[in-house]
Amino acid sequence: MKKCFIISNWKLNGDLVFLKKNINIIKKEFNFSLKFCDLAIAPPYVYLHTMYNYIKNTSIHLAAQNVDIHTQGAFTGEISVSMLKDVGVKYVIIGHSERKLFHNENYDNISTKFVLIKNFNLIPILCIGETEEEKKQNKTEKICVNQINYILKTQGVEILNNAIIAYEPIWAIGSGKVADANEVQKVHSFIRKYIASINQKVATNIILQYGGSVNNNNINNFLDKKDINGFLIGKASLTTENFISLVKKAEKKMSLLNRF
Ligand code: PEP
16 A cells, blocks of 8 residues: 655744644544554654653654764763653654754764664654755765765665655755655655665665655645655644645545555
8 A cells, every 4th residue: 555654843843832732633633544644743852752642542653853873971962762762752853954054963973873763663764865056966866875875885775674765855945945746756766766776675665755845735746756655844734734734635645546
């Protein structure tokens, strides 16, 4: 069955009032009612535990926006993967372009985080993607391969079992400039073929999400693309009504696609 995995990334937004209102509406609409979509929410760290209490025993999953490279010790301000696991997190976003841009995150760190997350049996969501300049220079494929290879070179392709790659062209994130759905499909197909050239089974199973200004008005363009298995959604997930409508569109389209 073809499914669509949608993650709502709140970034540095929201508060307890928003959390309660948002999750109550989402639960009312979607708890155990979605057949073709899976949902996860990534609130800021401080709200993870509260969110967990709202969504435990539901079909909605909890995601974290980041994790530290250390497991414990004198690292003021950081959060470890075991702490995330402790509060019910299942998915961890790593390598988001905002962390690379504003927090000097590099691929050594991202690679370390990826392995740690896997070691704790959580699911990494590895963000990859090119800048606008790199796109103009036709370097998108090369950039994606380099970013994936950073993980593969020390771990081998099996590390991508039960992992997610989110293709997020940096120029499309939070900019309102959504990428052309056919171009995204081409990039996703390229990524899957690249992984398949090393291991076909891993490539077949990997979830490839797209992220970058996806919203209620443009999601339909992406839903029937063969290699797009879901979405990482920032801004559009902060307006609950729009998010609900977006998920409903995804569910409807997926149910149609699964008939054939
Ligand atoms: C993101 O932060 O990963 C993202 C895709 O944000 P937005 O939907 O706001 O572009």
